Amino acid sequence: MARPTEVEPGEQKAPVIQPGHTFASITEKIGAIVLKRPIMGGWVFGMFICFLILQWFLFAVCWLFYKGVGVWGVNIPVGWGFAIVNFVWWIGIGHAGTLISAILLLLRQSWRNSINRFAEAMTLFAVACAGMFPIFHLLVWDVFAVTTYLTISLVFWFVGLIPDLASLRDQTSNKALKFIFGSLAMGWRNSVRHWNRYETAYLLLGGLATPLVLSVHTVVSFDFSVGIVPGWHTTIFPPYFVAGAIYSGFAMVLVLAIPIRKFYGITDFITMRHLENSAMVMLATGWIVCYGYAFEAFMNWYGGDPYESFLRWNRLHGPYAWSYFLLLFSNLVVPQILWFKKIRTNPVWLFFISLDVLVGMWLERFVIVVVSLTRDFLNSSFGQYYPTQFDWAIFIGTLGFFAACMFLFMRVLPAVSISELKVLLPQAEVKVEHHEAEVHQ
Amino acid sequence: MKDPRIFGLMAEFGDVNSAITAARDTYAAGYRKLDAYSPFPVEELSEAIGFHKNGVPLICLIGGLLGGTAAFTLQWWINTISYPINIGGRPPNSWPSFIIVTFEMTILFSGLSAVFGMLALNGLPMPYHPVFNVPQFDAVTKDKFFIVIFSSDKKYDPVATRQFLEGLNPLSVAEVPS
Numbered sequence: 001m002a003r004p005t006e007v008e009p010g011e012q013k014a015p016v017i018q019p020g021h022t023f024a025s026i027t028e029k030i031g032a033i034v035l036k037r038p039i040m041g042g043w044v045f046g047m048f049i050c051f052l053i054l055q056w057f058l059f060a061v062c063w064l065f066y067k068g069v070g071v072w073g074v075n076i077p078v079g080w081g082f083a084i085v086n087f088v089w090w091i092g093i094g095h096a097g098t099l100i101s102a103i104l105l106l107l108r109q110s111w112r113n114s115i116n117r118f119a120e121a122m123t124l125f126a127v128a129c130a131g132m133f134p135i136f137h138l139l140v141w142d143v144f145a146v147t148t149y150l151t152i153s154l155v156f157w158f159v160g161l162i163p164d165l166a167s168l169r170d171q172t173s174n175k176a177l178k179f180i181f182g183s184l185a186m187g188w189r190n191s192v193r194h195w196n197r198y199e200t201a202y203l204l205l206g207g208l209a210t211p212l213v214l215s216v217h218t219v220v221s222f223d224f225s226v227g228i229v230p231g232w233h234t235t236i237f238p239p240y241f242v243a244g245a246i247y248s249g250f251a252m253v254l255v256l257a258i259p260i261r262k263f264y265g266i267t268d269f270i271t272m273r274h275l276e277n278s279a280m281v282m283l284a285t286g287w288i289v290c291y292g293y294a295f296e297a298f299m300n301w302y303g304g305d306p307y308e309s310f311l312r313w314n315r316l317h318g319p320y321a322w323s324y325f326l327l328l329f330s331n332l333v334v335p336q337i338l339w340f341k342k343i344r345t346n347p348v349w350l351f352f353i354s355l356d357v358l359v360g361m362w363l364e365r366f367v368i369v370v371v372s373l374t375r376d377f378l379n380s381s382f383g384q385y386y387p388t389q390f391d392w393a394i395f396i397g398t399l400g401f402f403a404a405c406m407f408l409f410m411r412v413l414p415a416v417s418i419s420e421l422k423v424l425l426p427q428a429e430v431k432v433e434h435h436e437a438e439v440h441q
Numbered sequence: 442m443k444d445p446r447i448f449g450l451m452a453e454f455g456d457v458n459s460a461i462t463a464a465r466d467t468y469a470a471g472y473r474k475l476d477a478y479s480p481f482p483v484e485e486l487s488e489a490i491g492f493h494k495n496g497v498p499l500i501c502l503i504g505g506l507l508g509g510t511a512a513f514t515l516q517w518w519i520n521t522i523s524y525p526i527n528i529g530g531r532p533p534n535s536w537p538s539f540i541i542v543t544f545e546m547t548i549l550f551s552g553l554s555a556v557f558g559m560l561a562l563n564g565l566p567m568p569y570h571p572v573f574n575v576p577q578f579d580a581v582t583k584d585k586f587f588i589v590i591f592s593s594d595k596k597y598d599p600v601a602t603r604q605f606l607e608g609l610n611p612l613s614v615a616e617v618p619s
Contacts, residue, residue: 023584
């Protein structure tokens with residue numbers, strides 16, 4: 001099998017790592033972002049904006065705790081508003097990180113090695129954002145699923161970081177940094193016995209995180225399916241939610257990867273191959289989501305339930321019809337241009353399509369949560385939902401929190417896995433014969 | 442007579458294949474108390490020094506079984522013994538509703554035991570280790586491969602072992618002070 005760094009003859013794909021790198025150049029290039037790169041004006045500016053948003057968020061949350069959930073726009077009949085919409089949206093975004101780190105690990109998709117680190121960071125921060133909503137809203141049922149997911153994601157991420165922290169420890173000559181990275185690396189010394197156990201543990205974590213990530217959004221979708229509200233009470237929710245989660249998650253991966261690879265000059269490691277593969281995952285999961293929409297509509301008609309039929313009519317013609325049409329446009333129509341290779345390999349197009357998918361997936365959660373609740377069984381309980389400024393402040397605040405975490409992460413930890421990239425180099429190929437074969441000869 | 446101030450002898454290699462060959466030769470020469478170090482995981486290298494299986498999967502399995510059992514027992518105890526309530530006429534031990542939490546706790550416990558088991562078997566955290574005393578060892582996290590024969594090995598001899606290691610074509614051979 002050809003190494004991912006070598007381009008096979010006749011193959012159109014870009015390599016996973018640009019040719020010409022050595023073990024040392026990878027170590028130095030990634031380490032330099034943390035250890036040597038000066039603080040740039042752009043970083044300070046971005047961090048400042050995010051910090052301001054974070055303060056706004058803090059204010060909104062303090063006010064929420066002081067006054068109670070009355071400051072939100074939730075009321076009867078819409079008792080679940082932005083908090084649930086945002087919770088489901090954020091946790092879905094987190095799923096792509098686990099998909100990249102765990103499922104692609106099990107499937108031996110080695111291209112994941114250069115994007116798994118920041119995708120896992122994205123998962124952690126997104127789950128932290130999602131976790132804030134159950135804290136503010138107390139939806140006890142998700143506690144087990146979400147805390148387990150957060151813990152396992154954190155452990156997975158940290159285990160991946162240990163060898164790289166050791167690498168930073170060995171690269172820096174600054175005493176304080178050496179102490180910090182050295183403490184975090186816990187004395188990791190690259191012993192092959194350690195690597196052997198490490199690889200086993202990492203693979204086991206991948207195997208455990210795979211059913212976990214599928215279960216988390218399934219549990220989230222159960223929150224809806226167990227209710228009898230039209231639009232919630234359906235069995236297609238678990239797979240449809242999981243596919244939507246991965247869809248929005250890969251969109252977020254692209255939204256982060258495209259600027260990061262450009263501003264930090266790591267286009268050698270996050271190549272066009274990664275962008276194109278992510279775009280193809282988006283296209284595929286986008287169609288699964290669309291299958292979900294189609295089947296929902298079909299069952300509304302085929303089921304013959306008058307309330308379900310009314311739900312269909314209400315989504316298409318009711319006061320929130322704009323959200324449903326915008327959702328179809330963003331999630332179904334726009335991403336179809338990803339069929340063209342020219343678009344798939346153009347970072348600018350990909351960036352904007354990903355933003356569009358993120359908006360679309362947020363609207364999907366909005367349609368499911370809010371629109372269903374505004375029209376249930378009795379005309380007397382029909383109502384409208386008006387989000388207040390605090391709903392918006394907390395939603396936008398979590399975006400600021402997420403971005404601030406990403407800004408910090410880029411500067412304090414290696415954003416691309418150093419040791420896992422080395423495995424992909426042609427120099428890492430073992431050419432000597434296998435040991436057992438020699439014994440039997 | 443062994444010198445207690447010496448932890449062992451360290452040989453440095455520049456590429457993965459010569460490190461694997463050297464590790465096999467060392468093992469074949471009868472050295473058993475040795476370790477190899479590489480910048481990235483190399484399965485062949487750990488096999489070359491005679492390290493094939495590890496205990497992490499077993500710890501992970503035990504952890505998962507414990508977690509699942511504990512989660513199920515907790516829910517069963519709460520619902521049938523400690524505080525049984527009639528919810529829509531369902532029996533107190535409505536086990537299907539316990540599955541999600543049991544599943545999540547199984548994953549949590551097996552994941553944590555895999556990681557902490559790995560760290561414990563590796564003897565980490567360990568802030569001090571003699572190999573860090575050798576200046577060129579810093580490159581182990583960059584691009585160099587190392588083989589260390591411990592002075593506790595039966596076959597270890599300050600002169601003969603050094604000669605043996607030098608015969609393996611290393612970039613350098615150094616004494617590791619303990």
